[in-house]
Amino acid sequence: MKKKNVTVYCGASFGVDKSYQDITRKLGEWIGKNNYNLVYGGGRSGLMGLIADSVLENGGKVTGIITHFLSEREIAHDGITKLIKVDTMSERKKKMADLADIFIALPGGPGTLEEITEVVSWAVLALHPCPCIFFNYDNYYNHIRAFYDLMVEKGYMKKEAREKLCFTDSFEEMEKFIATYVPPKAREYHGE
Template sequence: MKRGKVLKRIAVYCGANKGNNPVYQEQAEKLGKWMVSQGYGLVYGGGNVGLMGIIADMVLQEGGEVIGVMPTFLVDREIAHPSLTELIVVKDMHERKKKMMDEADCYLALPGGPGTLEEISEAISWARVGEHAHPCVLLNPNGYYDLLADFFNHMVTEGFLSQEDRENILITESFDTIEEFIRNYQAMKVRSYKE
């Protein structure tokens, strides 16, 4: 047990907005409840707004651990969640992303904007070059990530992503599928480049 009472943590990337469809808020709440029921702690951006605030509130309400990681310039805007288990303040966004990865055993994206997409894409990229050996998941309520799934498939067709690596990126709305994927996950093989 490397982390006290919590055996495992999931880094969740998500929007600082709630989105226009209530299903996104509902999924953030369900994810928070599910995480605590499965013994997962939450690592996230530390905010008190949007889907970020919703999932943090739910994990805390259910008695789970919540670690927020936030750069100083955002803390100074007073959007940090006031009730976290721990708030880790870092100097910038680059340090935030690295710290979130270091603190977690899985990386999961809820719906969000360009920042969310960038964060989960970086987690996927880092897995492919051997910087971590953890699963990457996109929770897909309302088909939010369907176009991205199609694009990943297109990458395979066009020779920019291997089928094996594609299968190591889960896009689903099923919590049972997520748990099975995490349980059976095998790290991506580190890429090698040969002419």
């Protein structure tokens, strides 16, 4: 059976709260010990470097996808299993998505939000069958969860599609969500 790839989106900085580093290490441990591979942005700084190191320390394999220009700034992680260099940020996001079986967003900034939001949109369009998880440690993604709920309330997202998103800080809940996940049906447009 093919090992599943978990694409993790997260910050290239550590943030101000050390507990975010601790939960990142725990997610890396969970990935490695559950026999998953990590796919991520290829950097060595911040939570990105931490998740890669944690997966490696726990027996997992790590594939990083990084642009040439970021690599030239000497932020590429040279200790991972495989580093793939691409030309543009769009190519980077596409490659990370193409390799994924599961998407998880840890805390991060605008880039993290862009990445997870894009794959959520693709899931709604039935462009991939992968679960999308917002690892909601310290209620980090509560405002995003409320915004998706508002989209449903205002008629811009189907309730069924919203129910396919997981917001949790529980590894057990995340495992159950992954094990029972059924992708949303493609949205049909009828002049709504």
